[in-house]
Amino acid sequence: CKNPWGRSDARELGKSDNSSFFEFQKEFGCDSHFDCGFYDHADGTVWDLIPGTRSSMFPHQREGFEFIWNKIAGSIDLETLKKGTGSDGGSGCIISHAPGTGKTRLTIIFLQTYMKLYPNCKPMIIAPPSMLLTWEEEFQKWNVDIPIHNLSKAELSGMENDLAVSLLFKKKKHVNRERDVDVNGIRWAKLYSWCKKGGILGISYPLFEQLAGKRNKPDGKKGWKKCKDAEDERARKRKTAECEEFSKVLLEYPGLVVFDEGHTPRNEDSLIWKAVSEIQTKKRILLSGTPFQNNFNELFNTLCLVQPDFEKKLEDACKEDSDRKYAGKRKNRAKLLWSRFTSSIGKGEDEMEDANLKTLRVIIDRLAHVHNGNILQEHLPGLRSVLVKLKPAPLQERVIEDIQRSTNYFRRQYEETLASIHPSLLLTRVGELSVSEDDLKRDKMNPHAGVKTKFLIELIQLSEALNEKVLVFSQFLDPLNFIKDLLRSYLNWHEDREVMCLDGNCDIKQRHSSLKVFNDPSSEAKVLLASTKACGEGINLVGASRVVLLDVEWNPSVERQAICRAFRVGQKKFVYTYHLITSGSNEEEKNRRQAEKDRQSKLIFCTSDKANEQQKVQATACEDKILEEMVRHEKLRSMFVELAQQKSNLMEDKESSPSTS
Structure with a gap:
């Protein structure tokens, strides 16, 4: 096959001792993604390519499997596929299954069969950085022998093409010394292996934006600095050529693209949305348990992404x-x-x-x-979700009232969220408050000075007594760090022992280590403090049976995804979730807005009437003994303003039945 990049550029620009790009450019050559090949030694349907697998899948996964085949290829019948007479093939689709219901496994099974039938299809998975390792682990878990070339990893995996490795280390004495080779050289080795050896290319959304978007191109938003001399000019040309070829391969070579957490690129003004919109293949699978995020404009962008026309x-x-x-x-x-x-x-x-x-x-x-998550109700012990409205402590209430007088909307939103958890989180703003710095400092390590920290500490201690682990979510890092310090001061619990942390500052290996320890029933871990932004779909935290949402997001799907880190396939215990709201704060309005967005999502993404019948809330199946104990406790009952039980079906509208203490 003709080298799509041409050899003349390499001769003109020369080679660089610090990059293997031009070595790969000379050798690179692979079939166009339009020629996916076809394995014609099979009869029956696509199910016959994976005998025995169908019986191990849930009904919604089996339906989803056939749905993807009909959309991507036009049929599930092998003879029809061979003749190319299927209808409606070659388009994209959305798999909108509730978080935690097995979208990853469903997609792996589809890829396994699709690659058997179309061995040259060159699939690419684009996912959040933390999810790429999860994909690799899931392929191993289900014994699917397909190499994944993770472009976001800065080291070789051992599955690369021999020629790619030899080119990469052409001037090196030791083949395993990745540190001696630039990162882009390793990326080219993986791209070369993906094209020559097959397998799946994995890449994170940020890296795809960096390599395929216009930001780092000469005609992009940032452009290049003016060259000082001829050597700079040659370096600029080399960099330009490399950027263009990265972009060309990522946009033109894939014959099938999977967007994990496909709601991520939903803003048409964002660089990542613009980058992924340039992908040429129309065969696209968008995975999202929450495709409707905030409004209809974002939904429009999502539909345009999955179906370019x-x-x-x-x-x-x-x-x-x-x-x-x-x-x-x-x-x-x-x-x-x-x-x-x-x-x-x-x-x-x-x-x-x-x-x-x-x-x-x-x-x-x-x-x-669409699957609304009924499978979780049928196969897991259960979920009980409660909206807990709490009365702020006196000092806390004064701080919240001070903040509400601010004319800066965005600052007011952020500071009110912090103050609703604990007033001492506003120590840096004390000059603008009516309370004294001494008052805030005096109560800094007093959990009872903040109504949410008071609730949380009591819940954690009672959960420990029942051998249950607690998962705490916040959209901001300051509250999580504060609670970590509070647990150390109040309970003598330490990070990486009783307390695990999961946020954007954790590298991928550290993240997976923390998850493994927390989910291990024999570990000392009792609490995991997690950022909602760093803990999206696919993250498995079934070690927790108590989930606390410390603050309120404008986007309800973020909270839904957070709950499903624990309430998902593999959970062995009944899961209790607590949505904490401080009375008198802007969180009450946020909660009302959440309900409206949830209602719109339910109107649009629904299954059959039968699937949408009202379900009985499972409160009677497993009452919350811990919450009952807290409400009855003489020193705690006064902090409760209202308890509102919410529907446990995560894909349906939340309807609460209020009850006060």
């Missing part, structure tokens, strides 16, 4: 109206049509009969396979 289809469907109403606005016509189309959804008296909603559901049904 979605804008055109929308325009064609509304062509007459579009031409009349949006003449002269062709660039944003589809977006304007979408905004007009969705503006009425959920706002009428009989919202279920809204014509536009019905049309949108038809669109979603064609693009997405």
Whole structure:
């Protein structure tokens, strides 16, 4: 096959002792992604490619498997696939299964069969950085012998092509000395191996943006600095060529792309969304338990990502109206049509009969396979979710009232979130508060000075007595660090022993080590403090049976994903979750906004009427003895304002049944 990069550039630019790029450029050559090959020695359906696997899958996974095949290839019948006569093939799809219901395994099974039938398809998985190792572990767990070339790893895996390794270490005495080779050289070795040897290419969203986006190109946003001399000019040309070729390979070579946590690139102004939108193949699988995040505009971007011609289809469907109403606005016509189309959804008296909603559901049904998480209710011990509204301590209440007078909206939101947990988190702002610095310092290590820390410390101690582990989530690092210090001061618990931490500052290996220790029933770990941003879909924390959401996010899907770190396939205990809200704070308004977004998500992403029937909340199946003890306790009961039990089905709208203490 002709080298897509050409040899003349390498001769012109010369070689660099610090990079193996041009060595690979000379040798690189592989089939176009349009030629995926076809393994024609098979009969029956795609299920016959993996005998025995079907019986080990849940019903929703089996349905999802066939749905993906019909969307990506057009059929599940091998003879039809061989003849290429399948219908609706070559498009993308969304797998919208509730968090924790086995989307990763479903995708692995599909990739296993698809690569058997199309061995040259060159699949690529784009995922959050922390999830790439999880993908590797899942392939090993299910004994799927397909090499994964993780481009985000700065070392070789041992699965690289021999020629790639020899080129990489051409001038080195020892083949295992990765430190002596630049990172880009290792990346080229993996790309070369992916094309020549096969397997799956794995890459994180940030790295894909860096290598395939326009940010680091000469004509991009940042551009290059002016060259001082000829040597700088040659270096610039080498860098330019390398950036262009990275981009070319990542955008043009994959024949199939999997977007894990596919709701990540949902803002059309973000660099990552612009980068992934340039991928050429239309065969795209978007995995997300929460595809509707904040609003209909983000949903529009998600649909455009999974089906690149979605804008055109929308325009064609509304062509007459579009031409009349949006003449002269062709660039944003589809977006304007979408905004007009969705503006009425959920706002009428009989919202279920809204014509536009019905049309949108038809669109979603064609693009997405939805599972609302019933499998978790059927196969796990259960989930009990409670909204806990708490009365702030006197000093805490004064601090919150001071912050609410601020005219800076974003600063007010952040500081009120901190003060709702514990007032001493505002020590750095004491000059702007009516309380004294001495008051805040005096109560710094007093958990009872903050109503949420008071609740949390009591819950943790009672959970320890029942041999249950607690998972604590916050969207900010300051509260997590504060609680870590509080546990050390109040209970003499230490990090990496009783207390584990998981946030964006942890490297991938440290993260996996912490997860392993926390999930080990025999370990000393009792509490895991986790950032919601660093703990997305796919992270397994089934070691916890108590989940505390310390603050309130505007986006309800973030909290839903957090809960499903513990409430997922593999959980052996009943899971209790606590959504903490400080009375009188802006968290009450956030919670109302969450409910509205949840309601919109339920309207759009639903399964059959049967699947959406009201389910009985499982409170009677397993009452919360710890919460009951806290509510009855003479010294604790006064902090409770309201307890509202929430529906346990994570893909449905949350409906609470209030009860006060």
